Amino acid sequence: MRRATLSRERVLQTAMAYADAQGIDALSMRRLAQELDVVPMALYKHVAGKEDLLDGMIEVVVGEIIGATATGFWKQDVRERILSARKTLVRHQWSRTVLESRSAMTPAMLDYLDSLTGLFIDGGLSVDLTHHVMHALGNRMWGFSQELFAATPRSDTSSFTAQRDALPRQHPHLAQIAMAAAHAGSDARLGPGCDDQFEFEFALDVVLDGAEILHAQHWTSAPRTSSGPRDIRPR
Amino acid sequence: MRRATLSRERVLQTAMAYADAQGIDALSMRRLAQELDVVPMALYKHVAGKEDLLDGMIEVVVGEIIGATATGFWKQDVRERILSARKTLVRHQWSRTVLESRSAMTPAMLDYLDSLTGLFIDGGLSVDLTHHVMHALGNRMWGFSQELFAATPRSDTSSFTAQRDALPRQHPHLAQIAMAAAHAGSDARLGPGCDDQFEFEFALDVVLDGAEILHAQHWTSAPRTSSGPRDIRPR
């Protein structure tokens, strides 16, 4: 088993398992080689370099996204497709960071992008509107969002409780939200009180409902060749 | 000038100038020291380590965001505040990556977050709705968005034109968008045909208009303590 000859697949599988367990920052070519009982340079026969390794890992994850059956309603189809992507990508915590770090799209990424785009267009949305809605979705179309509240206030240097007591004074509005979010949660910290899945679906629905409204209004972007101001607001 | 004694401010300024010019990946403690005509370890008297250096850089940038005068209309105020943040952050290309990499918020980040939150709450939105709208804004509240279409299809290994010719066949919907986007642009590439500022404002308005609609509908999230399904859709 261990001494099986290397292959690109085995390299990728091991890399993914390692990243799952130890985090993406811990994954280096040298440690991966070690994991495979092999000298670092042996990897380079199956992978062009570290970037190609990361591309390969993303390719596997994105390739695993399975589409839900189409209902014929574009909004529901898009929603389910993105939530399906989320289910897949969330299993690998590192995939968000790696995906965002890619400087070029891999084939599987293009396939997913194209199929998602198709749901809008086939649903009757104009190419114009679809284009901008895809931008508005941004990386949320992969099923994740950067959870900004996850970046809690600094608690390492000064004492954590001191920070928490100071919050209402210095940041009264954040304190209000923290209080409300902690209402049902277990503690009063800013981040962990929030339900990732709820926030994701809320944001997704805001964008999709917005798209629906603009579609009903026959929204178009102003011709980009004109030098005058563009009206980007509905109506 | 060159031989002026080191200070945290001089370290941060030099680091920012270097990142502006050479990119954030090129910035290392060793190169920064070199830039300051100093041995690497000299930096550690003014900066706790690399993470603290990056925190300091973000602190300076975010601290420079200047708020626009309030109009009394929350939507317009939020819009202008975020576009003002964008103007500041866009001057430093590296700030998006660095900000997203922070694991804890710095004081200036908390100040900005609190003032933005205040605009919603003082505008009459419920704390509940404000909370979720902030999540929906996500990192877009800093004035940038991850431009996914900037990740163009791979063009290094195989010839670029071959890729472009294959696009309509393999990814017909993307081809349609690329065609439309290139309409007024100079070339048919997937990314650079898009207007960053336009896409940013479009996405921002979708979220803010969505917030306005939910506010008018007196939207509330279902109590998080209940174990039943939550209705997250308007109406």
Added chain:
DNA sequence: ACCTGAACACCGTTCAAGT
């Protein structure tokens, strides 16, 4: 064809010493 060893040019950071 596939793996290895040694080396190169980098990292961030610790520790003990200089002035």
Added chain:
DNA sequence: ACCTGAACACCGTTCAAGT
């Protein structure tokens, strides 16, 4: 108080050699 030198434990990758 502030800066230095040398060292440690890492990186990704090239190149020439082994089997």
